[in-house]
Amino acid sequence: MNLNLSEARIKFDETDQPVSVTEHHQEEAHQLIEEFMIAANTCAAETLEQAGESCVYRIHDQPDPEKIVSLRELTDALSLPFAKGQVMTPHRFNELLMKVKDTDSETAVNEAVLRCQSRAVYSPDNIGHYGLGLTRYAHFTSPIRRYADLLVHRGLIKIMTGKKAAGRQRAGKN
Structure with missing residues (x-):
């Protein structure tokens, strides 16, 4: 979904007192980077599924x-x-x-x-990402590193290095 919500920026004076609030809209460059991140996150989920690796999906229900x-x-x-x-x-x-x-x-x-x-959550079971209109999505790129990202990274490293996956194998549902 193409929500157009601005971000509030608070300006403080030298005594740390708020003096103004301004709206900040996302610039085109940030939107382009966001599109690349979504593509990378989708690709990561697809790669893990195709290799039969476990995946922590970022799911968003209806x-x-x-x-x-x-x-x-x-x-x-x-x-x-x-x-x-x-x-x-x-x-x-x-x-x-x-x-x-x-x-x-x-x-x-x-x-x-x-x-x-609905709120987006992490899950080993894929139901897709409603808000993005995607059948599969994982967090691989993130400005804030999360444990779920690291699990996706580990799975991709296993695939790239040719190591056998340890533990439970899981095929994608979508």
């Missing part, structure tokens, strides 16, 4: 239908048509986000779409 009710209430209040009675797909959310782009409602709708999403 939104809870109850959470979508509040989003529908907002879209109704704003007179925005929004996928009533249809299967909710990332594409449908993106259509809504495009309708409000550069309008006064953009921030409110982006935040409401984000709030109705």
Whole structure:
């Protein structure tokens, strides 16, 4: 999903007191790097699956239908048509986000779409990544190194060095 949410930046004075809050939007260069990271993370999951190695997936389930009710209430209040009675797909959310782009409602709708999403979690069982619209996804690249990243790295190193995988073998489900 193409959420357009800005990041708040707080400026402090010399006594560490906050003096201003500004919005910071992601630059195109950061967006490009993000796309490369997603491609690398997808490739890592696919490589581990194809080699029969265990993989710690980053999974993201579909939104809870109850959470979508509040989003529908907002879209109704704003007179925005929004996928009533249809299967909710990332594409449908993106259509809504495009309708409000550069309008006064953009921030409110982006935040409401984000709030109705499930939380992404790590799992050895793959169900795909709903928000990214991907059938497989692992954390291989990360600005913050996590243990799950290291497990993916270890599996890839095993494959690249030709060592036999120790422990349980697992074939991908998707």
